Every structure is written in C-alpha cells, then in structure tokens.
Amino acid sequence: MKPAAFRYHRAHDVTDAVGLLGELAAAGEDPKLIAGGQSLMPMMNFRLARPTALVDLGPLRREPALNSVRRNGSSLTIGALVTHRAVEVAELGPDFDVLSRAMRWVGHLPIRSRGTVAGSIVHGDATAEWCLLALLLDAVIVAEGPRGPREIPAEEMFHGFYTTAVEPDEVVTAVRFTRPSPRAALTEFARRHGDFAIVDAAVSIDAEHGGRVVLGGVAPAPIRVPEAEAVLDGGVPGPELFAECGEAAAAAIDPPDDAAGSAAYRRRLARTLVTRALHEAWEKGETR
Numbered sequence: 001m002k003p004a005a006f007r008y009h010r011a012h013d014v015t016d017a018v019g020l021l022g023e024l025a026a027a028g029e030d031p032k033l034i035a036g037g038q039s040l041m042p043m044m045n046f047r048l049a050r051p052t053a054l055v056d057l058g059p060l061r062r063e064p065a066l067n068s069v070r071r072n073g074s075s076l077t078i079g080a081l082v083t084h085r086a087v088e089v090a091e092l093g094p095d096f097d098v099l100s101r102a103m104r105w106v107g108h109l110p111i112r113s114r115g116t117v118a119g120s121i122v123h124g125d126a127t128a129e130w131c132l133l134a135l136l137l138d139a140v141i142v143a144e145g146p147r148g149p150r151e152i153p154a155e156e157m158f159h160g161f162y163t164t165a166v167e168p169d170e171v172v173t174a175v176r177f178t179r180p181s182p183r184a185a186l187t188e189f190a191r192r193h194g195d196f197a198i199v200d201a202a203v204s205i206d207a208e209h210g211g212r213v214v215l216g217g218v219a220p221a222p223i224r225v226p227e228a229e230a231v232l233d234g235g236v237p238g239p240e241l242f243a244e245c246g247e248a249a250a251a252a253i254d255p256p257d258d259a260a261g262s263a264a265y266r267r268r269l270a271r272t273l274v275t276r277a278l279h280e281a282w283e284k285g286e287t288r
C-alpha cells in the first residue's frame with residue numbers, strides 16, 4: 001500500500017521544525033512531523049492519515065540534547081529522538097532500569113531501532129509501553145512551539161483514542177522521568193510476540209512514594225487505577241497483597257468489548273498482569 005501524495009521537508013533544528021509547521025499550515029497545508037515513521041507511515045499507507053506535508057526530524061538526531069539519555073539528580077531526561085533500542089541497551093541504573101526492561105515488549109528489533117520515545121508518546125496508543133511508563137514514573141513532556149516552550153505532565157497528556165495534549169504546531173524535544181522507582185515492572189499479553197498488547201500493566205512498589213498501578217488496553221487511553229494503588233498503600237508486600245491488588249484493578253475498570261477481546265477477557269488479563277507485574281517488581285528489588 002502507498003500513502004497519498006505529500007511534500008517532504010527536512011528540518012535543520014527545532015526552531016526550523018516549528019517554523020516549517022507554522023509556514024506550511026499558513027499556506028493551507030496539513031503538515032505533520034515524522035520521526036521514526038513506525039506509526040505514522042503505516043497510518044499513511046492505510047490512508048488513515050493523509051498529511052499533505054511531512055517535516056522530517058531525522059537530521060536533528062545530530063543534536064546531542066535530542067539524541068541522548070541524561071541523569072539530572074533524581075530525574076532522567078530522554079531526548080525526543082532517542083530510539084526504543086537505545087533505551088533497551090542503555091545502563092540506566094536501578095532507579096530507571098524498568099524503562100530498559102520494558103523495551104523488549106515494543107514491536108520487533110527493526111521497529112525498536114527506528115521508533116522514538118517522543119513519537120510513541122505523542123502518537124498515544126492506549127497500550128504503548130512508553131505511555132504507561134510515562135504515567136508510572138511521572139514523566140514531563142517538554143515541547144517547543146510558536147508560543148515558546150512548555151512542559152506537560154504525563155497525567156495531562158493522554159486525552160483519549162490516539163489523542164494527546166501536544167498541539168499540531170509543537171515539537172516535543174525531551175521526556176523527563178521524575179519518579180525513580182527501583183521496584184517497578186511492566187508486563188503484557190499480546191496474541192503474537194511483537195504485536196501491540198491486548199492489555200498491559202506497569203506497576204511500582206515503593207515505601208517512599210507508595211504503590212502505583214497503570215493499565216493499557218482497558219480504556220481509550222492508558223490509566224492509573226487508584227482503587228488498586230490504595231490496596232498497596234500500607235499493605236505487607238507478598239502474594240496475598242499482590243493478588244488482592246490484581247482483583248481490585250479488575251473490579252475498578254470498564255474495559256472495551258471488541259474484536260481483540262471481550263470486556264470480561266480484558267478484565268481477567270488485567271487481574272493476572274497486575275499480579276504478575278507486582279511479583280516481578282518485588283523480586284527485582286529483593287535480588288539487588
């Protein structure tokens with residue numbers, strides 16, 4: 001399948017990308033940024049997206065700030081053009097290595113080698129691992145636009161089905177993870193290895209910050225489940241608590257019923273995956 005015709009522009013830097021988006025829109029075009037192209041190109045090939053102009057961020061990979069992972073005190077900043085694969089092989093230390101471990105769930109190696117962290121978060125698939133991780137670790141999405149820079153907390157980022165808070169004239173430059181979590185894990189279930197998950201779960205258990213439970217595939221956007229988090233707060237970590245937390249998550253959600261799975265099936269998956277992720281997160285902390 002081929003995409004509809006579009007004009008192609010290469011951005012030289014972030015200012016240039018923002019300028020191009022503005023100029024093209026003012027000229028009546030419907031421009032879109034392209035980074036790794038691993039979500040946008042399939043959507044264009046299926047004619048689900050028909051931008052009339054693409055602004056390629058590829059040349060910006062040369063800019064160290066956009067293509068590096070940096071530790072600043074207790075937070076971790078990932079440049080917008082860093083690929084899933086670069087995170088998978090990075091040494092992030094115990095506070096953030098859930099990010100590296102979660103990458104094995106993202107598509108296949110060729111997809112991970114091109115797809116970017118920011119592209120995934122802006123695309124906003126309800127089961128995308130990066131979207132769950134952003135909610136798990138209190139990410140802040142840093143964007144640059146014609147009105148200047150702004151920071152979007154992850155909890156304000158995901159508005160619904162493939163809809164995020166980033167405006168069409170903004171360029172995301174980095175994602176800052178502000179919540180270190182040595183006992184954290186992400187797990188999921190997909191029909192085939194490399195497919196998007198039907199349901200995925202990301203959790204953390206942390207004496208200082210409390211527990212956190214995030215689910216994908218059970219609503220139009222990834223969600224935190226406060227009812228399940230409440231079970232973790234003050235409880236004694238172990239199989240009983242983890243099973244109770246899984247039950248609470250399953251009871252709290254109202255998942256969709258579609259061709260990929262019924263609501264009841266997704267609820268069962270949520271229960272199993274939350275419990276499994278909690279075991280993994282806890283055991284990881286014990287083995288350090």
Ligand SMILES: Cc1cc2nc3c(=O)[nH]c(=O)nc-3n(C[C@H](O)[C@H](O)[C@H](O)COP(=O)(O)OP(=O)(O)OC[C@H]3O[C@@H](n4cnc5c(N)ncnc54)[C@H](O)[C@@H]3O)c2cc1C
Pocket residue numbers: 032033034035036037038039040041042057080105106107108111114115116117118119120122123125127128129130166170171172173194195196197
């Ligand atoms: C077969 C297959 C399997 C996959 N499996 C998974 C999976 O299991 N889990 C998963 O999470 N993903 C999966 N993906 C998607 C993949 O992770 C993509 O890399 C990711 O969703 C988008 O990143 P990208 O850099 O390719 O973005 P692109 O496709 O280039 O862009 C995606 C969207 O983000 C916008 N955008 C990109 N960069 C920026 C920026 N810096 N600022 C503002 N807007 C920006 C674009 O305009 C576009 O709207 C899969 C893809 C394929 C083809």
